[in-house]
Amino acid sequence: MKHFYQSEVKPYLITKSLNPENQETPIHFLNGDLVDEKLFYRRNHFSYPNFSSSFYFLPIVGLVHTPRTFSIQDLYSLPSRSIKMVLECSGDKRGLFEPKLFGEQWEKGAISQGIWKGVSLRTLLEHTGLVNSAKEFVFEAYDYGERPDSDSIFNFSRSLPIEKALEPDTIIAYEYNNQPIPFKHGFPLRLIVPGWYGMASVKWLKKITVIDKEFNGPFQTIDYVYYPNKENDNGKFPVTTVHVNSTIQYPLNSQLLHKGTYMIKGIAWTGNGRISKVEISIDDGQTWETCQLASAANKYSWISWNYKWEAVKKGEYTIKSKATDSQGNVQPSEPFWNRKGYGYNAIEKINVKVE
Amino acid sequence: MKHFYQSEVKPYLITKSLNPENQETPIHFLNGDLVDEKLFYRRNHFSYPNFSSSFYFLPIVGLVHTPRTFSIQDLYSLPSRSIKMVLECSGDKRGLFEPKLFGEQWEKGAISQGIWKGVSLRTLLEHTGLVNSAKEFVFEAYDYGERPDSDSIFNFSRSLPIEKALEPDTIIAYEYNNQPIPFKHGFPLRLIVPGWYGMASVKWLKKITVIDKEFNGPFQTIDYVYYPNKENDNGKFPVTTVHVNSTIQYPLNSQLLHKGTYMIKGIAWTGNGRISKVEISIDDGQTWETCQLASAANKYSWISWNYKWEAVKKGEYTIKSKATDSQGNVQPSEPFWNRKGYGYNAIEKINVKVE
Structure with a gap:
């Protein structure tokens, strides 16, 4: 037996669902303005992906002059950019709507902040070039699964319009708070889109494809869309910028x-x-x-x-x-x-x- | 770098306050019917106590014929009783009252279950005897602090009427789920009162005193009392048995x-x-x-x-x-x-x- 001089008391993530894992940050109990990965909210659409990071390469294909496949070492050797920023799930505070909406009942903690370091996407494009007809960039992730509204299997994929994709602060990140990105947050490479809600910052990047039209994957055209009407889709528009x-x-x-x-x-x-x-x-x-x-x-x-x-x-x-x-x-x-x-x-x- | 075949996904305690520590069980995400200490809700009135368990003894004093001080070894040597039981905080589900009440906003997880093992209090009393005028047993704990409604310092103390104290299932417990009681849950000895809300099951037992009147400590007469009226104390009565x-x-x-x-x-x-x-x-x-x-x-x-x-x-x-x-x-x-x-x-x- 022993003395008990100090009993550690600490907050934890708040579990919303386990499969897929959705847990929110205990936002009321944070210290400092950089959120440790242990308390960084986790928001997933699917189970965690399995892939070998030993053979990891990121291809940029489609409407580029010279398709290229970047290794992580390639990225390390390019000029880097570090951005301290909020990442907020667009469903943050959904639980506050009255009357209650259905879906993940996020309270006030689907938000975190830290420093993401990586390479501007536009820097990578200096190595591939861009065809004039390019309109959107599609970011495909390694995680995949069934959607309840379909029998097909989808990878999580999202697109950005070319203007947003080419902003210098849109980066392919390899570090979070000076460490390799934690696996649950997108290791080894994650797209980081400052100023937009979190669904844009695609984790576990698998491939970037440049296309000449609007991407219509379900996480772009069904989910992450504002539907102002209860009974129909009139007036819908996409979720993008984080609200004040x-x-x-x-x-x-x-x-x-x-x-x-x-x-x-x-x-x-x-x-x-x-x-x-x-x-x-x-x-x-x-x-x-x-x-x-x-x-x-x-x-x-x-x-x-x-x-x-x-x-x-x-x-x-x-x-x-x-x-x-x-x-x-x-x-x-x-x-x-x-x-x-x-x-x-x-x-x-x-x-x-x-x- | 490595393969990621499995990423552990697990629930955590849900933080309600850190000082004192109040965290609830993620009741929707439990497996099995014995709650691991890591997910057992924590409910405290004060900071965790400091005391030396190397010199730990439990005295039984007051209206007994032979006051005695029991060591933990003494308890180990006596006949034991194991009880699988619910422990529920009387504030469990407070957050569901409409309109909202003030105070710790427990949702549905201020409840857990496990197997408590110890010695019936009545077995200990065979060694001390009991004076005829005995009416209540007062259980004093090692944790203490200021109450916001008073400038005095109080130890957490609660009493039981003699009938409840002498029920064979009222035990002085030394094990939880076949292990010494975790410190945060009352190590080394905790009173366990099956069938009553959790405030009765006093953690970190320091002393048991038998008295001939009703105990009137603030955790007995101010807190843990049902007040049916908003503006006055008319009709108040004590919190005891767990409701269906x-x-x-x-x-x-x-x-x-x-x-x-x-x-x-x-x-x-x-x-x-x-x-x-x-x-x-x-x-x-x-x-x-x-x-x-x-x-x-x-x-x-x-x-x-x-x-x-x-x-x-x-x-x-x-x-x-x-x-x-x-x-x-x-x-x-x-x-x-x-x-x-x-x-x-x-x-x-x-x-x-x-x-």
Whole structure:
């Protein structure tokens, strides 16, 4: 027997499903602004793929002048780019829609942040050239399986329009937080598309194909589409850029507090430029104050914010946070309802009671 | 680099707070009916205690003829009793109350099950005797701290009336699932009170004192009390026996399903005798069918149940489960509202959509 001086207490991923593995980040219990791979949310469509990384090569084919197959060593030898950025699942906060939507009930933790390092896709294209008629890039992954709406087997595949694919910050990443990308997050190579929701950042890259039309794979044309109507597909449009958003990390929703001074804290992020302002309300949105931002706002990364609150009076409080970005986007009072529940970014809201 | 043939996928505890540590069992993702310590919910009032288990002794004092101090070896040498049983926090399912109550937002996982082994308290009392005026047993634990409603420091302490304390199944446990009790669950000795909510099963036992009146510590008279009124304490009464209850483990709430045959499964338990029946409804309670029970019902332990559902028609379904115990208790349609949110046991309900 022994002394117990310290008992380690730590948060874990929050299990949403195990097959495929979908687990979210315990966003309220993070320290720092780089999320360790152990707490980085996992979002999969299929079982994890089996492939040999010993014989791993990434081909770029289709409408290029010189199709090429890149080894990982090839990538290491090219100029690199490191990007600290939010990766957010487009289903993040789906569980907050009222009435409830069906599907994975993500709460507020289908989001993480870290530093991805790799080579700009446009740098690779200097080695292959690009045919004039090129319109989209299709990124095929190693993971595959049946979709419930079809008897066919699909690999996970997504496309990018040429303009987005050629942005210097669209990279083929080989490191996460200065380590090889963890297998569950796309080892050895993952497409990273800053500013877009996570479905665009294809894991376990198998092949890149340049085509002259719009790609119509099911993860492009059935899933990851906003359907504004419950009963039909009218007005649908694709999920792309991350919406301006914020989350209160402390206090917790429904927390019982006692009179005292509290540092309310949270994060805010956007796929459009930078966060320019975070406001907070303690009185359910009647009055708003500006929060302190913990650092200068950077493109792609979340910003931590805080607000010192003197809880002097007993009672119930509805606390809200509202972020604005440099393109003038503001979190709306109500979420944009869409049938599959993507892109939730209504003003953040929690209730607490001071006793 | 290497092949990836298998990537381990496993559930974790669900973090509710870290200081003190409160984490719940991922009840929907359990295998088997003995919960591993890693997935056993953790519920604390204070930081983990520091004490030396090398000099550990358990005194029984107060209204006994011969006060005695028992070593762990003393306990090992006495006749033992093993009990497979549910331990459920009285705040389990608090998060389901509508409107929301304040306090720890336990979902459906503040419950676990395993085999506790130890010595009946009444066996220890054969060595101390008991004074006639004895009325309650007070169990003091090593964990302590400030309560937000007071400036004093309290150890966690709870009492049992003499009748409950002397039931043969009330044991001083030293093993959980055939191993020494994990530190976070009360090592080296934990009081185990089958049939009562978890607050009665005091961890890290420090001392047992027999008294001739009602104990009035704050975890007895302020917390763990049902307050039926929002604004006053009228009609309050203590939290004791576990209510008859059930949980649907599969499918998940808000899950999207496709036409097919599903095995709906769950657990049911009670602190009153045995589970005698579990019924299920697929049509929001209009019609009920009897579920298959996976084994004979035992006192104290949960029973697994299942029901084969042919989901042949598209649409939204409200699935309910309702358990009945051998004393005739049935889960109610509505939860018993009480200000601190204890003992939730309304009919279990989930919504799914078949596409």
